[in-house]
Amino acid sequence: MKDYLTNLLDNAIKELVKNFDKNIIQVSRPKKIQHGDFSTNVSLPLAKIQKKPPLVIADEIVKRIPASPLIEKVEIAGAGYINFFLSSEARVKLINLILMEKENFGKSSFGKKQKVQVEFVSANPTGPLHVGHGRGAAIGDSIARLLDATGWDVTKEFYYNDAGAQINSLSLSVQARAKKIGPTDEEFPKDGYQGEYINEIADGFLSKAEFNFKSNMIRPSGDIENLQALKEFSVAYLRHEQDLDLEAFNVDFNVFSLESSLYKNGQVDQIVKMLIENGHTYEKDDALWLKTTSFGDDKDRVMRKTDGEYTYFVPDIAYHLDKWKRGFKRVINEQGADHHSTINRVRGGLQALNMQIPLKWPEYILHQMITVMKNKKEVKISKRAGSYVTLRDLIDEVGCDATRYFLTARRPDSQLIFDIDLAKTKNNENPVYYIQYAHARISRVLEQWNGNKESLSVTNGDSLKNLSELRLIKSISEFPEVVFQAAEELAPHQIANYLKDCAAEFHSYYNDTKFLIDDKNIMENRLALIRATQFILSNGLKLLGISAPNKM
RNA sequence: CUGCCCGUAGCUCAGCUGGAUAGAGCACCAGUUUUCUAAACUGGGGGUCACAGGUUCGAUUCCUGUCGGGCAGGCCA
Incomplete structure (x- = not known):
């Protein structure tokens, strides 16, 4: 729909202006329902180029937009915004498309089945997983799910520093x-x-x-x-424990890689040899140094210590070369921001190998630290682990769904406060339950209707035109765009925020409209709408690895 | 001292590829249930978008500086 409108605008503007950059046409989703379903501010930048008032330009553009069965009206508002209001036919098509595509609605093929590897958690097998690993697990796994949903061929991988x-x-x-x-x-x-x-x-x-x-x-x-x-x-014991934690957290991996195997099969020695041969190393103070300063690091780094052992980033480079050789032109590493200094070392080391690996490869998503709060006080200690809060503690205390929600609902690069008391509440203070409750409510209504859900479709678009219906339809129509953007920006928190908004629209609708009524036609149209909403909610929750219960 | 991230309502946070009076939840105040789960809904008050400059027709969004918080800067990972 966005592309469709962009084309209409493009054609209209072409008649008015000879050369212009098509990229200035930006069709967006207005925040307010009064501003329609789609909106563009293109007349503002054009006003500058054309030296005419934006309102005049907007008027000229609108005159050149042909009638379409999908568009009910086009309005000019504010300083020169052009707002599009979709027709009931467009809404009917949308809802019926969701009902047809079901759990596939929202998916796309932008990734063209290209290989991408997402490495995350990668905890050392020296203790139980802690909250930080949990954040990494929740974010990394959701990123993988988003990439999968947008058509990438995703490999999820966990790397163990089991040597050293x-x-x-x-x-x-x-x-x-x-x-x-x-x-x-x-x-x-x-x-x-x-x-x-x-x-x-x-x-x-x-x-x-x-x-x-x-x-x-x-x-x-x-x-x-x-x-x-x-x-x-x-x-083995600790890896086993970590596996159990990850399983309880609804996270799984396709590949587990071991640092120790990079030593065993000679890959570490091989890259050291390559680095020396390429002239990027030197001996000093009985140690071997890598000239990472040639590649943007602020100081050179020791790669072989005086005791003859390699430092941690040497096998890291070997590991990433291995990823490259396995054919991953795209690799995303999700890790804690406290390890951000490895980025320069790994990328620098890869450049020093002279293998034509792109400068910005691999990509990194770094998450900031977490403060766990309970009874308004910071929790720092776990019984088992001593100096940190374990992921298992959180799952046991607040459950997998709530833990995953709170650990992904924030931008990775903001420090987050995990409030255990909030995550435990089972009322409207807690967004997880709010979203799940919307899903459960729909299940219950459909259950009580007791008809054939598969047969539901919208037959009469004009029966869905109350404000709460229009708002809900607008919300669910945005889902594919939200998924696409979240995948593009590797930002699963956008899904969490979207779901909260979508659930809110549903709850409003639920409250002011009764579904199970005598008028069969209107009832079935409404049921079709809420069933479509249910697919959106469950598809979205699935992207976050959170369950969508039918009953609460 | 240097680098990276952050600083938006009392609290927790969205928004940031510049654009419509800055949004949500909680908390606070006032309401809603003979009706599909009130784990819900409706309305209200609450903001110099840390501060100061700059670019721009237009800056919460971009640039510079200052202040405040976090993390790194070990032959630890």
């Missing part, structure tokens, strides 16, 4: 605990992990507790002097 200093520290911490050495004791490893979960791992290892992980039985030996065995068990 942290993992050694983890195994030493578990070993200490197995020997009954606590964090307060002298012998406890410096900078060791102190959470209660370390004890659980140690207990599991000592008691030889078996568990199934990725269809392998994990069988701990119980030999606490075997640090390698202890390490493997600890990592």
Whole structure:
């Protein structure tokens, strides 16, 4: 419809102005219903070029717009806005299209089945997932869903830093605990992990507790002097825990990549060799440095430490080269903003490989920190993890749906306050329930009507012309545009906001109009409208990984 | 000190590729149920869009600076 109007305007303006940039025609959705279904301010910029008052230009444009069965009227308003009001025929078509396309309504094929990889969470297997990972999981997963809905071929991927200093520290911490050495004791490893979960791992290892992980039985030996065995068990144990958390959070992945395998299969050595050969490295202070300053970093970075180990970003570069070789021309990395300094290193390293990888590849979405509040006080500690609030704590306390909603409903780059008390309320203070309740209400009405839902369609557009109906129809008609834009901007919070508005329009409608009435024709037209609304709500909730209950 | 993000109603936040009197929810005040779930709806008050300049016919939106908050700047990840 937008394109249709843009073309009408383009043709009209062509008659008035010889050369003009078609891009100045912007058709938008006015905020207020009085301003119609679509609107353009094109006469304002044209006024400048033509040196005529915008109202005069608007008038000339409107005169040249041909009659259309989809447009009821075209109005000039304000300083020179041209507002389009759609006809009831256009509304009938829209509702019936939704009823036909059902769960596919809102999807598109803009992505042309191109491959895109979304990497998110990528937590180190050194502890349970925390709220920050939860935000990453909710945002990353919703971005993947949005890209899928707009026609991309999406691969969701999780990368484990299961090598390096942290993992050694983890195994030493578990070993200490197995020997009954606590964090307060002298012998406890410096900078060791102190959470209660370390004890659980140690207990599991000592008691030889078996568990199934990725269809392998994990069988701990119980030999606490075997640090390698202890390490493997600890990592498997924590990855298993993280999997359970993600499952409870309705998030899954297509591919899990391991840092350790990049060492094993020689990919790390290979890129180090390439970087040296390409002349982007130098030795200093017994360490090997990468000249990241050549690629926009503010200082060079050590890539091989004096102890001979590589720093974390070396396997990171190898990993991203691997992504590139796997054919992902587009990669989106969702991660916490506290890691933003890796961007320059990874991109710089990739440039130094001289592989013609684009400068801005991969793309990054960074989310800011979260403050968890309960009883108006900040919560900082979890029983199990010690120094941070776990994702599991939140899911157990407020549920998956509410947790996902609150973690995606805000722009990633704003710091968010997660109010546990608010997320727990089951009334109008809580937007999750507000949206779900709209969906459930529709289910109940259709249930009580007890007719054949599949047969519903709008047969008489003129029966849907109350203000609340027009507002609701306008809202649901915007859904495909909202999905497209949210996918384009990698901004799932736009879906959350939209759903709240759409649900509000429905609740208003519900309150001032009765559906189950004697007039069969009007009733069925209304039911068709609310069933279409139900598809919009459930399709939108699905994009956020939130359930759409039929009863509450 | 340097870089990145943020600063919009009492609170939590949208809006920001410049454009119609700046929006929502909560909180506050006043109402709505013999009717499909009141987990809802209707109405009202509440804003120098941190501050100061600049660009523009027009700036909450773009640019510069200041102030305030967060995060980075380790041979940690």
